[in-house]
Amino acid sequence: MKNYAIEKEIDELLSLMTLREKIGQLNQVMPPEEDDEDFLQAIKNGEIGSIILASSSVAGNGEKKLSNIDKLIKYQKTAVEESRLKIPVIYGRDVIHGHNTVLPIPLAMAAAFDAQQVKDCYRFVAKEAARDGVHWTFSPMLDISRDPRWGRIIESPGEDPLVGESVAKAVVEGFQGDDLAKEGNIAACAKHYIGYGASEGGRDYSKTEISDYNLRNYYLKAFKSAVDSGVQSVMSAFNEISGQPISSSRYLLTELLKDELGFDGFVVSDWGAVEQLVRQGVATDKKECAELSVNAGIDMDMVDHCYTDYLERSVEEEKVDMAQIDDAVRRVLRVKFNTGLFDNPYPPEYEIDFEANRQKERALAADTMVLLKNNGVLPLRKDKKVALIGPMATEQKSMLGSWTLDGLPGEVVTIVEGMKEKAGDNVNFYVPTLFDEQFIALLHSDIAVLCLGESCRVTGENNCLAHIEVPDWQVALAKKAKKSGKPVVAVMSFGRPVALEEIEPFCDAILYTWHPGTMAGAAIADILYADTVPSGRLPVTIPRCTGQIPIYYNAPSSGRYANGYYGEGLNYHDCSGRPMYPFGYGLSYTEFKYSTVSFDTDALSMSQLEGGEKFRISVDVENVGGYDGKEVVQLYIHDKVASMTRPVRELKAFEKVLIEKGKTKSVTFEIGLNELSFYNADKNFTAEKGEFEIFVGKNSYAPLAGTIKIV
Numbered sequence: 001m002k003n004y005a006i007e008k009e010i011d012e013l014l015s016l017m018t019l020r021e022k023i024g025q026l027n028q029v030m031p032p033e034e035d036d037e038d039f040l041q042a043i044k045n046g047e048i049g050s051i052i053l054a055s056s057s058v059a060g061n062g063e064k065k066l067s068n069i070d071k072l073i074k075y076q077k078t079a080v081e082e083s084r085l086k087i088p089v090i091y092g093r094d095v096i097h098g099h100n101t102v103l104p105i106p107l108a109m110a111a112a113f114d115a116q117q118v119k120d121c122y123r124f125v126a127k128e129a130a131r132d133g134v135h136w137t138f139s140p141m142l143d144i145s146r147d148p149r150w151g152r153i154i155e156s157p158g159e160d161p162l163v164g165e166s167v168a169k170a171v172v173e174g175f176q177g178d179d180l181a182k183e184g185n186i187a188a189c190a191k192h193y194i195g196y197g198a199s200e201g202g203r204d205y206s207k208t209e210i211s212d213y214n215l216r217n218y219y220l221k222a223f224k225s226a227v228d229s230g231v232q233s234v235m236s237a238f239n240e241i242s243g244q245p246i247s248s249s250r251y252l253l254t255e256l257l258k259d260e261l262g263f264d265g266f267v268v269s270d271w272g273a274v275e276q277l278v279r280q281g282v283a284t285d286k287k288e289c290a291e292l293s294v295n296a297g298i299d300m301d302m303v304d305h306c307y308t309d310y311l312e313r314s315v316e317e318e319k320v321d322m323a324q325i326d327d328a329v330r331r332v333l334r335v336k337f338n339t340g341l342f343d344n345p346y347p348p349e350y351e352i353d354f355e356a357n358r359q360k361e362r363a364l365a366a367d368t369m370v371l372l373k374n375n376g377v378l379p380l381r382k383d384k385k386v387a388l389i390g391p392m393a394t395e396q397k398s399m400l401g402s403w404t405l406d407g408l409p410g411e412v413v414t415i416v417e418g419m420k421e422k423a424g425d426n427v428n429f430y431v432p433t434l435f436d437e438q439f440i441a442l443l444h445s446d447i448a449v450l451c452l453g454e455s456c457r458v459t460g461e462n463n464c465l466a467h468i469e470v471p472d473w474q475v476a477l478a479k480k481a482k483k484s485g486k487p488v489v490a491v492m493s494f495g496r497p498v499a500l501e502e503i504e505p506f507c508d509a510i511l512y513t514w515h516p517g518t519m520a521g522a523a524i525a526d527i528l529y530a531d532t533v534p535s536g537r538l539p540v541t542i543p544r545c546t547g548q549i550p551i552y553y554n555a556p557s558s559g560r561y562a563n564g565y566y567g568e569g570l571n572y573h574d575c576s577g578r579p580m581y582p583f584g585y586g587l588s589y590t591e592f593k594y595s596t597v598s599f600d601t602d603a604l605s606m607s608q609l610e611g612g613e614k615f616r617i618s619v620d621v622e623n624v625g626g627y628d629g630k631e632v633v634q635l636y637i638h639d640k641v642a643s644m645t646r647p648v649r650e651l652k653a654f655e656k657v658l659i660e661k662g663k664t665k666s667v668t669f670e671i672g673l674n675e676l677s678f679y680n681a682d683k684n685f686t687a688e689k690g691e692f693e694i695f696v697g698k699n700s701y702a703p704l705a706g707t708i709k710i711v
């Protein structure tokens, strides 16, 4: 919604700005290592619109601390007091999934299937970051991904568009609050627009081949949700789609994002993504990079100075219209007004209850964890002797995930600490192997808890793996522990989904914790001792082996008998076609029983749907087990006949409900035009008459509940 007072102020500023000052607003730079008069002079000249608080071109796994706040205040003071038009600088930073308090990695948070809980945690993350001088974060990352070889899958919402939409809304609203201009809120950035998650071979930065049909029906949905949620910026991706680099695509950046979706914030390039057009072979030099990018719709140039070095000349040569520059500047100024920077350019001062934030993080982390297997050995009893074995038992840094610039590894609660806090001396910690003396000691314990996982350093940007099997030595550890005859619980602290077929036979229970953030060990112990009942569900398929990739639940049916749902029936000679664990899957310590699903009607006309009527589909879920627990009730559709092939299952609604033991909860889903529509071959988002199968249950194998029709 445009604010006319702000638009009027922007008009006035634009009328006063020189071309150099306009281009200055489109220029994002890194701060100097040391105090630098030239840098301050550039701010005074209005040549710097934004400063990125980062230190390297490959994101994440950084150790660099935030520029100190006195410097940020000094730069801002120079801009608002000494520049000609007194336009504030906007500070951007990768506040990806936490600041001082680090949340679970984004893929883990998708596993919570609880948008409100995620949003509540991002509310305090925004406050923590804003107090450190951050105005704008480069988050949420919304790249749908089906390839665990790609290290950045850990930053993603997983493989499903609806989960992506839910995450987009939760994180944007979490960062921006109800009134972005109020203190403690920061502008969000939907990234990386678009299709980056389809990097060929799971190799970061590689090309992607995505039809417009699939782009709109899988990859675009989360970005549309972010735009509809009022996201203030979008970041262009490094990749190309079928020969067209994103950064020079006017169709994607302007016609689709700005015109069709109505995005009225600004587009920032990814780090050096403007200049890389030379390496992508579509520009001869940086000047042409600048012209291609700004004309495509990239409004701000991240750190490669193409815009400040060349655009003045490009405008004089009429290779770039002033109208294009003005639109970009307008968008940047609009965000600066929306974030309240003109009225409050300096960091807010308020107290933060970090302990409260840590307890919320602990609760969220526990709710992201997915119990994949349990032969009854979980939950643990505090009077039983536990042998803790494995590399992650005392790990801190990796529990923070691959992209935590401000969280302190030393503040991470380890698994040993979390477990000992619960069961004291009944938790015996051993070195991360099973030499003879540990093996003998294990024989005198009641149960082995293996703390397995991967370093955060093999996840995130430019950290891809060609093999996603659990490392051999960790499988060997499980195998040896099993030889003890004691029950074996595998606590899997991996960022990406890893292939579990080899290790699964040696484990009596498998708890997938992802990289759970600051309160890792406390949350893991909460689950293992049932102070929290597991309720995470897989936002991404877990393959049996690398060779199955890509494998995802929401695929269309092939025309041949051999390829049933989710690889059923299509067996490789050396591996089943079915996933190890399917999308939406997760166990609890209790059991949930579903009643017969009821439909208030099984047919609606197109005009009824267009008038806002919806199918109301209800189910009663009874907790028939011994624990209060949360269930993620899921509804999938299958559009049986359409003008294009449609997925055999599409998640169209889910609700996480707490149900006390012995009690029943009724869940009702409303399925309307939006849920039954898709982008057709003509790029129109529309529903078509015909039958839709409805599946309601606890994961993507939910049983058929009935059929509805658009007549």
Ligand code: GLC
Pocket (backbone or CB within 6 Å): 054, 057, 058, 059, 094, 138, 191, 270, 271, 461
């Ligand atoms: C990086 C990443 C992007 C990040 C940006 C700024 O290369 O691709 O996600 O926000 O640069 O650090």
